[in-house]
Amino acid sequence: MARISSGARPEGRINHSVGLCRSPSQHAFTIPPPFQGEARFRAGKDQPKVLKQAIPLSAILLAGCATVPQQTRTAPExxxxxxxxxxxxxxxxxxxxxxxxxxxxxxxxxxxxxxxxxxxxxxxxxxxxxxxxxxxxxxxxxxxxxxxxxxxxxxxxxxxxxxxxxxxxxxxxxxxxxxxxxxxxxxxxxxxxxxxxxxxxxxxxxxxxxxxxxxxxx
Structure with missing residues (x-):
């Protein structure tokens, strides 16, 4: 069956469900469970540890945006x-x-x-x-x-x-x-x-x- 082509496709994404590498105009708003709300940072003494781990990880992910090959989605029929x-x-x-x-x-x-x-x-x-x-x-x-x-x-x-x-x-x-x-x-x-x-x-x-x-x- 034929597929509808929408032209431009979202640029390189590390994790398609998260969309960290998308531009603002292309940003999908599906939020997987680990990223939903502020609840992912637990209150109390564990919070500094979580933050320290999250910042380097996000830096690594964003740094990879320039080198990850472009991934396209299937055009809808x-x-x-x-x-x-x-x-x-x-x-x-x-x-x-x-x-x-x-x-x-x-x-x-x-x-x-x-x-x-x-x-x-x-x-x-x-x-x-x-x-x-x-x-x-x-x-x-x-x-x-x-x-x-x-x-x-x-x-x-x-x-x-x-x-x-x-x-x-x-x-x-x-x-x-x-x-x-x-x-x-x-x-x-x-x-x-x-x-x-x-x-x-x-x-x-x-x-x-x-x-x-x-x-x-x-």
Whole structure:
């Protein structure tokens, strides 16, 4: 099966799940257990010992970034992108984009087009879309929400769900945007508006007309 190519790939990484050698714009935000939170430094007399060991190790890892060969990830055969409801008029829809640029849009609420609609994206549009979502691509399956967020969570926000499907399996991100996970929110441009890289304006519609897309009383 054909694979979607997103162009530029993340540069040399020592451990792909940690991503220590990535540039800020390419930094994945999957945090493996040894690096989650500040809990890895135990309080009490053990703390200085842990810190002394951690600093030389990080220096060694970072020093190796210049010499580690570039590692590329498998290009996805398809990508599914979904935006969910919020307390308000957030557009609710999903899209599936294939390697050849063909795609399916399915509108649910607060969008100009309801139901299933097919579209075709140009190679440049496919490349731009994949490049925009690539920095958010996790290793395996990652979810950020009420039960998995390193900062206080706001209510009434939408979620974004992305699945990268390739020969080797699927990688997926489910991110409730009320969780302002620092490693995710610092990546620009944002994930929520990534669909704008594709020819979907007439299907999604405009922010000003969200309520007009819904019959009265629905």
């Amino acid at each position: 398809s990508v599914t992108f979904e935006e969910t409801a919020c307390f308000g008029s957030c557009p609710i829809f999903s899209i599936t984009l294939n390697a050849d640029g063909s795609g399916v849009f399915e509108g649910t609420r607060f969008v100009a087009a309801k139901g299933e609609h097919r579209f075709t994206a140009k190679p440049a549009q496919v490349k731009a879309f994949l490049a925009r979502i690539e920095p958010f691509r996790p290793e395996g399956i990652v979810e950020y929400g009420y039960d998995n967020c390193s900062v206080p969570v706001r209510t009434d926000s939408p979620s974004v769900r992305v699945t990268w499907q390739s020969e080797g399996g699927a990688e997926a991100l489910s991110w409730y945007l009320g969780c302002a996970e620092p490693k995710a929110v610092k990546i620009k441009p944002d994930l929520y508006g990534a669909w704008k890289e594709l020819p979907l304006d007439e299907l999604v519609g405009t922010k000003e007309n969200r309520f007009e897309y819904e019959p009265q009383g629905r």
